[in-house]
Amino acid sequence: MTHNTPPHAGLTGGPVYLDYNATTPVDPRVAEAMLPHLTRFFGNPSSDYRYSVEPRSALAHARAQVAALIGARADEIVFTASGSEADLFALRGAVLASGRRRPHVITQVTEHPAVLESCRALQRLHNARVTLLPVDGDGLVDPAALTEALDEDTVLVSIMAANNETGALQPIGELAARTRAHGALFHCDAAQTAGKIPLDVTALGVDLLTLVGHKMYAPKGVAALYVRDGVRLEPVVYGGGQERGLRAGTENVAFAVALGAAAQLAADELAGGAAVRIEALRDDLHRRLADGLPGRVRLNGPRQERLPNTLNISIDGVAGHRLLAAARAVAASTGSACHSGAHTPSPVLTAMGLDAGRALGAVRLSLGRWTTGDDIAKAATALTDAASARAGATASDRDSTPRDAGITVDGTGLLCVTLLLKLRDRIQGAAPGTVVHIIATDPVAPLDLPAWCHMTGHHYLGPVPGDDRPVYAVRLASSERRTRPDRPWHRYESGH
Ligand SMILES: Cc1ncc(COP(=O)(O)O)c(C=O)c1O
Numbered sequence: 001m002t003h004n005t006p007p008h009a010g011l012t013g014g015p016v017y018l019d020y021n022a023t024t025p026v027d028p029r030v031a032e033a034m035l036p037h038l039t040r041f042f043g044n045p046s047s048d049y050r051y052s053v054e055p056r057s058a059l060a061h062a063r064a065q066v067a068a069l070i071g072a073r074a075d076e077i078v079f080t081a082s083g084s085e086a087d088l089f090a091l092r093g094a095v096l097a098s099g100r101r102r103p104h105v106i107t108q109v110t111e112h113p114a115v116l117e118s119c120r121a122l123q124r125l126h127n128a129r130v131t132l133l134p135v136d137g138d139g140l141v142d143p144a145a146l147t148e149a150l151d152e153d154t155v156l157v158s159i160m161a162a163n164n165e166t167g168a169l170q171p172i173g174e175l176a177a178r179t180r181a182h183g184a185l186f187h188c189d190a191a192q193t194a195g196k197i198p199l200d201v202t203a204l205g206v207d208l209l210t211l212v213g214h215k216m217y218a219p220k221g222v223a224a225l226y227v228r229d230g231v232r233l234e235p236v237v238y239g240g241g242q243e244r245g246l247r248a249g250t251e252n253v254a255f256a257v258a259l260g261a262a263a264q265l266a267a268d269e270l271a272g273g274a275a276v277r278i279e280a281l282r283d284d285l286h287r288r289l290a291d292g293l294p295g296r297v298r299l300n301g302p303r304q305e306r307l308p309n310t311l312n313i314s315i316d317g318v319a320g321h322r323l324l325a326a327a328r329a330v331a332a333s334t335g336s337a338c339h340s341g342a343h344t345p346s347p348v349l350t351a352m353g354l355d356a357g358r359a360l361g362a363v364r365l366s367l368g369r370w371t372t373g374d375d376i377a378k379a380a381t382a383l384t385d386a387a388s389a390r391a392g393a394t395a396s397d398r399d400s401t402p403r404d405a406g407i408t409v410d411g412t413g414l415l416c417v418t419l420l421l422k423l424r425d426r427i428q429g430a431a432p433g434t435v436v437h438i439i440a441t442d443p444v445a446p447l448d449l450p451a452w453c454h455m456t457g458h459h460y461l462g463p464v465p466g467d468d469r470p471v472y473a474v475r476l477a478s479s480e481r482r483t484r485p486d487r488p489w490h491r492y493e494s495g496h
Contacts, residue, residue, distance in 0.1 A: 003277060003372060005369055005370060007370065008025050008028070008370045009028075010025045011025060011370055014331070015328060015329050015330055015331040016329060016330050016331065016371075016375040016378050016379045016382075017331050017368075017370070017371075017375075018330055018331065018332040018365040018366060018367060018371070018375075018379055019331055019332050019333050019364075019366055020215075020309060020366045020367060020368030020369075020371075021164050021165075021167075021192060021215070021309070021310060021364065021366035022333055022366070023214045023215070023220065024214060024215060024216065024217045024368055024369070025217065025370065026217060026218065026219050026258070027217035027218075027261075027262065027265060027369070029261065029265060030217055030218050030219075030258050030261045030262050030265065031258075033257055033258065033260075033261035034219075034254045034255065034257045034258040034261070035254075037055065037058060037253050037254035037257050038254050041054040041055050041058065041253070042055075043055050043056075044250055045059050045250075045251055045253060046240075046242065046250070055251075055253045058253055058256075058257050059251055059253050059256055059257075060074065061257075061260060062253075062256040062257045062259060062260025062261075063075075063077045063079075063256070063260070064260075065259075065260035065261065065263045065264045066211070066224050066259055066260055066263045067226075068263065068264075068267060069194060069195065069199070069211075069263040069264075069266055069267050070190075070194065070199045070200065070201050070209060070211065070226060071199070071200035071201050071202050071203065072201050072226050072228075073229065075229070075244070076226055076227055076228060076229055077224050077225075077226060077227075078224060078225045078226075078227055078243045078244065078246050078247050079222065079223075079224050079243060079247070079251065079252070079255075079256050079259070080222075080223045080224060080225055080236070080247060081221055081222065081223070081252070082212070082220075082221060082222075082223050083112075083114060083189070083191040083210055083211075083212035083215075083223045084114035085223065085236065086210040086211075086212070086223045086224060086225040087112070087114040087115050087118055087158075087187075087189055087210050088114065088118045088121075088236065089225050089233065089236035089246070089247065090156075090158065090187040090208040090210065090225055090233070091105065091115065091118040091119065091122060091156065091158060091187065092118060092121075092122060092126070092234065092236065093233030093234045093235070093236060093246070094155055094156040094185050094187065094208070094231075094233060095122050095126055095128055095155060095156060095234075096126065096234035097232045097233050097234045098155040098156075100153060100155055101127065102127055102128075102129060102153055103122075103126070103127070103128045103129070103153060103155045103156075104128070104129045104130075104131065104151060104153035104154045104155060105119055105122060105128055105129070105130050105131070105154070105155065105156050105157075105158065106130075106131045106133060106146065106149050106150065106154060106156070106157045106158070107119055107130065107131075107132060107133070107157070107158045107159065108132060108133040108134070108135060108141050108159055108160075108170075109132050109133070109134060109135055109347075109351040110135055110139050110160075110163050110165075110166075110168075110347075110348040110351050110352070111158065111159075111160055111189065112160065112164060112189060112191065114189070115158050115160070115189055119158075129153065131149045133145050133146060133149060133159075134351070135168075135351055135352055136352070137352055137353050138166075138168060138301055138302040138305070138352070139163055139166050139168035139301050139302070139348065139351075139352045140168055140170060140171070140302065140305065141159060141170055141171070141175065143171060143174045143175055143178055146159075146175055146178055146179070147178050147182075150178070150179070150182045150184065154179075154182065154184045155184055155185065156184060156185045156186075156187060157175065157176075157179040157184055157185070157186050157187070158186075158187040158188070158189065159172065159175050159186075159187075159188060159189075160188065160189040160190070160191075160192070161188050161189065161190040161192070161193035161199070161209075162190070162192045162193040162196070162306075162307045162310075163192070163301070163348060164191070164192050164348075165300075165301075165312055165335050165346055165348045165349065165362075165364055166300055166301025166302075166306070166310065166312045166348065166349075166352075166364075167192070167301060167306040167307030167309070167310025167311075167312065167366075168301045168302050168305060168306060169193075169197075169302070169305040169306060169307065171305075172188055172204050172206065173203070173204050173205060176188070176204055176205040176206050176207075177205055180205060180207070185207040185208065185231060186205070186206050186207050186208070187206070187207065187208035187209070187210070188204065188206045188208070188209045188210070189209075189210045190209050190210055190211050191210055191211065191212040191215050191223075192215060192307060193307065194211035194212070194215070194216055194263075194266070195211075195215070195216035195217075195262070195263070195266030195269075195270070196216075196275065196307050196308065196309055197270070197275055197307065197308065198270055201226055201228070206226075206228070207227075207228045207231050208225060208226060208227055208228065208231065208233075209225070209226040210223065210224075210225055210226075211223060211224050211226070211263075213255070213258065213259045213262060216262045216263070216266050217262045217265065217266070217369060218255070218258040218259045218261070218262035219255060219258055221252075221255060222252065222255035222256065222258060222259045223259070224259060227246070233246060235247060235248065237249055269369070274369070275308045275309075276308070278308050278309045278367050278368070278371065279308035279309070281367055281371055281372075281373065281375075281376050282308060282309060282310070282311050282365075282367050284373070284376050285311060285365060285367075285376045285379060285380055286299070286311050286313070288376070288377070288380035288384070289313065289315075289380055289383060289384060292380065292381075292384030292387075292388075293315055293384055293387050293388070295316075296315050296316040296317060296387065297313050297314075297315055297316075298313060298314045298315075298316070298358065299311075299312070299313055300312040300313060300314060300335075300349055300352070300354065300358075300362055301352075309366050309367040309368060310364065310365075310366050310367075311364075311365040311366070311367075312335065312349075312362055312363070312364045312365070313362070313363060313365070314354075314358045314359070314361035314362045314363075315361060315363070315383075315387045316361070317387070317390065318361060318386075318387050318390040319343065319360050319361055320334030320335065320336060320360060320361055320362050320363045321334050321336060321338060321343055321360075322390060323361075323363060323383065323386050323387055323390065324363060326386035326389060326390060327379075327382040327383050327385070327386035328382070329378060329379070329382035330365075330379045330382050330383060332363055332364060332365050332366070333363070333364050334346075334360075334362060334363055334364070335348065335349050335359060335362035335363075335364060336359065336360050336362070343360055345359030345360050345362075346359055346362060349362055363383075365379070427476060456477070457477040458474050458476055458477045
């Protein structure tokens with residue numbers, strides 16, 4: 001497969017960029033398409049004079065381009081300002097429009113926080129009940145588990161097409177068919193999938209689908225929600241009636257044009273075999289690493305049902321963040337999050353059953369439009385050299401990770417008391433002053449850590465900002481006050 005794309009100015013002279021799942025450079029052709037809408041065409045697309053003609057037709061064209069990428073109709077596309085907004089719009093929109101007193105939403109544990117946190121808010125603010133489906137060791141949902149979870153109150157199922165960390169491709173067609181046969185709506189977060197592999201909303205049978213500009217060579221700050229004709233949603237922004245009354249606000253024409261141009265380019269590239277080229281490079285990288293580090297490279301996520309651009313691996317004997325710190329010639333990401341110097345394993349990998357050591361060893365290498373064979377050779381050498389140099393450093397890697405940094409509490413509808421009992425077990429013997437990070441793998445788990453800290457003498461440091469599921473930091477006190485005479489802490493907690 002030939003690669004005719006000229007080098008990107010933003011990438012020349014820098015480390016090999018292998019983080020296309022985090023964000024993509026804007027394609028210069030996309031920038032070129034949007035530029036006149038910043039420099040010349042300024043009219044409000046809803047106005048009636050000459051200045052509005054070009055913006056209005058550009059917006060319509062962009063909508064048609066986005067629709068064409070996913071086999072939709074132009075009037076089924078609603079532009080939004082981010083993927084997170086599109087996800088919120090789908091979830092909240094469907095739940096509120098259902099008019100149910102106690103709406104039930106089903107999603108799964110490895111969703112992006114944009115979905116999980118929206119579910120949490122629906123539960124908190126709109127009396128929704130949320131079921132989180134588990135995943136298997138590859139990160140895949142079992143369709144039979146979905147069938148079991150569907151009940152008479154289920155209004156919406158939201159399952160991502162591909163996971164951002166592992167590239168795992170969920171069986172969307174099957175899941176959507178079961179959902180719709182049950183009479184509920186199906187939303188699919190395809191932020192990572194649109195443009196990387198062919199997608200057709202009709203073939204998949206989805207009702208709602210999110211796609212995101214900055215994952216497909218358009219700028220950050222533009223995305224779209226596909227809303228199948230006939231699906232009723234509560235608007236996400238109220239006001240002037242733009243976007244079929246579903247998302248008010250004068251349209252961001254330049255960014256919509258960018259998304260349209262990006263969608264058109266993605267369709268052209270897919271037709272030209274881009275996915276095959278990228279997959280071959282990805283597998284070459286995997287092979288080179290496996291050859292260079294015999295017996296140490298382990299793939300996280302499915303081998304087959306996977307985005308063609310994504311390689312998530314753990315290399316035995318080295319923590320992901322240390323590997324990438326040592327391999328300066330490569331820009332990639334770990335699955336873990338770093339908060340105040342402590343590393344916590346990715347909730348996605350944890351939900352797949354990976355132990356904390358392997359999850360902390362994970363690196364995500366994601367390829368894209370400008371990745372070349374030379375990049376792969378360079379990245380493989382840099383990573384192999386760094387991992388070889390760090391082979392003997394395993395012990396110190398482990399020592400630098402707080403002993404209980406991997407505390408993860410899982411399960412739907414978990415009681416506080418269970419969480420806190422687990423937590424207490426895990427911190428026994430930990431040094432005073434250690435900062436413990438607690439990940440709620442169930443985003444709706446009713447954590448009441450501040451109260452527990454108050455009871456036990458530990459210091460609640462608060463939620464730690466991050467882009468994964470909620471993480472809370474606690475600094476351990478010198479000794480735990482196990483109980484107050486009047487109220488054992490676990491009883492106190494379970495009362496909340
Ligand atoms: C799967 C998935 N959904 C949603 C989003 C959120 O998109 P945005 O950054 O535009 O809000 C992302 C971005 O990381 C993503 O990977």
